[in-house]
Amino acid sequence: MASTPQMSQVLPSTTKPAELEYGGDEISALVLDPGTNTTRCGFAGEDTPKTCVPTYYGIIPDPEEQKFLGKLKIGENAIHSVVDGMEIRNPMHDGIVENWEVTTEIWRHCIEYRLSSRVEEHPLLVTEPIWNPLKKREKTTEIVFEDFNVPAYFLVKSAVCESFANSKPSALVVDVGHAYTSVTPVLDGIPLKKGSERTPLGGQHLNNQLRHQFTELGIRMAPWLMIKTKSTYTDLTNPAPLRTRDYGFEPHQSHLELQQDRFIHEYKECISETWPEPKSFPADLNNVPENFRGLPDKAYEFPDGYQRRFGLDRCLAPESLFNPSVAPKPWTGETPKGIAEMIKDSIDHIDADIRANMLSNIVVVGGTSLLYRFNERLNQELTAMFPGPRVKIYSPGQIAERKYSAWLGGSILASCGAFHQLWISKQEYDEIGANIIERRAK
Amino acid sequence: MSGAVSDVRDVLGIDATAIEPRQPPLKKQRTVEKRPDGITRELYALLGENAPPVAVVEHRFKDKPKFLGTVAAWKEQKFNNPARKDDLELSHWVRQNPGQSAEEEEEEKQQMDYQFARFNIKINVLEYSDAEYDAVLKDDDWSRQETDYLFRLIQEYDLRWVVIADRFEFEGKDRTMEDLKARYYSVCRNVMEMRTPVSMMSTEEAALYNAMHYNKEQEVERKRIVHMQLYRTPAEVEHEQHLIAELRRIHDSHSQLLEEREELFNRLDYPQSTGSIAAYQGSQGLATLAQNILNSDRNKKRKSVAAAPGQAAEKEESKPAAPTAASPTVSRQGSIAEPARAHAHQRTESTASASGTTPLKDKNKSNIKQLSKAEEAQYNLSHHDKLQPGVFFRTMKMNLPKANSFLNKSPAIMAELNIPQILSMPTSRTCAKYELLAKEIAALMDIRKQLEKVEQETKIFKAQEAMGENRTKRSASVLSDASRSSKRPKKEK
Secondary structure (H helix, E strand, O other), X not given: OOOOOOOOOOOOOOOOOOHHHHOEOOOOOEEEEEOOOXXXXXXOOOOOOOEEEEOOEEEEEOOOOOOOOEEEEOOHHHHHOOOOOOEEEOOEEOOEEOOHHXXXXXXXXXXHHHOOOOHHHOOXXXXXXXXXXXXXXXXXXXXHHHHOOOOEEEEEEHHHHHHHHOOOOOEEEEEEOXXXXXXXXXXXXXXOOOOOEEEOOOHHHHHHHHHHHHHHHOOOOOOHHHEEEOOOEOOOOOOOOOEEOOOOOOOOHHHHHHHHHHHHHHHHHHOOEOOOOOOOOOOXXXXXXXXXXXXXXXXXXXXXXEEEEEOHHHHHHHHHHHOHHHOOOOOOOOOOOOHHHHXXXXXXXXXXXXXXXXXXXXXXXXXHHHOEOHHHHHHHHHHHHOOOOOOOEEOOOOHHHHHOHHHHHHHHHHOEHHHHHOOEEHHHHHHHOOOHHHHHOO | OHHHHHHHHHHHOOOHHHOOOOOOOOOOOOOOOOOOOOOOHHHHHHOOOOOOXXXXXXXXXXXXXXXXXOOOOEEEEEEEOOOOOOOOEEEEEEEOOOOOOHHHHHHHHXXXXXXXXXXXXXXXXXXXXXXHHHHHHOOOOOOHHHHHHHHHHHHHOOOOHHHHHHHOOOOOOOOOHHHHHHHHHHHHHHHHHHXXXXXXXXXXXXXXHHHOOOOHHHHHHXXXXXXXXXXXXXXXXXXXXXXXXXXXXXXXXXXXXXXXXXXHHHHHOOOOOOOOOHHHOXXXXXXXXXXXXXXXXXXXXXXXXHHOOOOXXXXXXXXXXXXXXXXXXXXXHHHHHHHHHHHHXXXXXXXXXXXXXXXXXXXXXXXXXXXXXXXXXXXOOOOOOOOOOOOOOOHHHOOOOOOHHHHHHHHHHHXXXXXXXXXXXXXXXXXXXXXXXXXXXXXXXXXHHHHHHHHHHHHHHHHHHHHHHHOOOXXXXXXXXXXXXXXXXXXXX
């Protein structure tokens, strides 16, 4: 700490920053952020994960394979190739690991195959959702020490990582991910359990809504992989003939759905849009008031060549994130809360003194929050809900930072000098057992 | 050398005379042409043959960067963290000093603590013994186990009450943050009191003891108000902002009023005489006083004369200095007119000297033709108290209000009245009219402002009345408190 450089001065890349000012001390740790859609993995201290592997896996039934009752296919290339009888599954449910055997293989694939690292040489930081039950946390600890044999390990809540990634020790973290949307208040790096909320309104929900919407319209949902040649048409009553590729077998339904998700994902990125104002979206799209200010149409071509212009109906699925009752596909159970209501409930459950602070530090992350005008809408909802206090939304502008916020926060944490006293070592695990996770990482 | 050359020539059979001795090359003469007049040096330098404006680019690789010093070696090194209870060894990369041997390094490593270990700070939480608990800490509502659990949580979360209240789970009991705080502070106070009686405490201890006082009801009430504050309706927020703005305005005008009042008092205050008036009671005393006043008066006049000697002749003040100029019985008005007329006459004779005015005036007095008003107007003759030397625009001398608000807003009003900002024919009469108009515009603006103020106030009172009717139930509201307090200064007005 010889001198403190001024803010305007940028340190040349050849000079090492002053030790305590930078606060980092890299011990070549690995950071693993398992999600429902993808599992992110990389080296601590970097700003994006080195690898992003789909969490979906394929199973080809094979009586000789005892462990998984079939051949396991992991990785992007493997699951998207068309193989006879391959079924696509997901080991996670509601953000929590259900199938540990497969998850272990996926994690191993990430670290050993994708990163070409030896897992027993690096400390490992894993993220988890806040509602992860104790049993699952102990199981993770067990796998990490018994199967991977890591020297040190820590389990950290993804909401904490996300607030750190946005350089906030205290924030109300809104994570709009693939399987769920969660709202978690974080105070000084500690998540508050009583104020945390979650609903299944996420990317997967949008996929299902859009799939339903397309089916209602009568659109053939043939994915790209199945199309041999296409000719464009615009009239659904008189469609062009469907010329599909002949693989000599019928791909499994789950595989087809995964492939459909790929073009639905593209549709979400290019066409879907959030209606920017709360409560003004017409309830019945076939009967829109005449003076209603609509949206310019956007055209989309489906894999089978069908071209269609989408107007207001492209706002329908994203609208259901804020107002679930308008969802095109009816809810089977109870209608969940919209995102703004979740935030309100979360604020109601935390102490009155920190509410204003939380409202002025709302961090919005997650891939689904990249929907066009999502933050604008959320801001409008919240300012209408809380007219008094200052409502401020912080959301990283970079797409990668928005999608991989939890990983990035983990990367910051694991490369931070003051964090190294928190690692759970193999020695501690051997002494106490898997229950150590409850004592050390709360 | 020349011998060697001639030998060579001999060998080659070259006639020495055939070769003329080489002339030394003509010295290139730099002819310095003289720069013609009317061309600047910079322009002249551009003339003639210049280097072409094309940079010659050499096709070659970039130079190797020059690094200062040698490249330092880095080494992966294992380290222990003293903040940890176990001896986990992690490894990081450290820079090696060049001339350092491995043993020295090892030694240094042993000596040096891990630098981030000092961030491992724990707070000191009071601890109590079994005896102490039994003596003063027993509580019907709180069991020993629960109290212990609370103190463990406090230690773990460093007195972050929000987190402690969030994580507190004991046998399904529902404890609010206020319950937890009340218990903690009462335990602390009781233990402190038992260890040292209040009368024996040192100042720091006493301060801590008093700081530990916790009023649970007050805190609950405060939280309730904070909660209400969060869920204000948009109308309430707007009303509150309005009130704040109004309060600020009242404060501002109040201080202005005070200032004005003070100024007025100052003005009304006559200077209190300190000396006794006994000296001036006799007739002789009065005479001295009169003489003094006269003297001081004269001094004053002298000063002003001395200040402007050049223009003295045209001024009434010059009279005491030059008593011959006019008879003392001449009325004030006449005395102004006379020298001015004299001056006007002087101008016609183009005598610029001002100092010679007095004798001239005397001489020309008989020649002056007295002009009637109509004639003056006809010849465009005007009389001035003071004439500024030099040429100037009459519009520049106009006496217009200087206030910023006037300067900003008058153009709009002028435009409204269809009067141009710049006078196209600024005769003395139009200028005078223009001045009058400006004064009236300023007055109009003042009146408008006052009107707005009054209208605003009536509006607020009406709104408050309406609000008061709507919200009679909510007597504890912060807003009504605020509005009540904001009304008070207005009544004083």
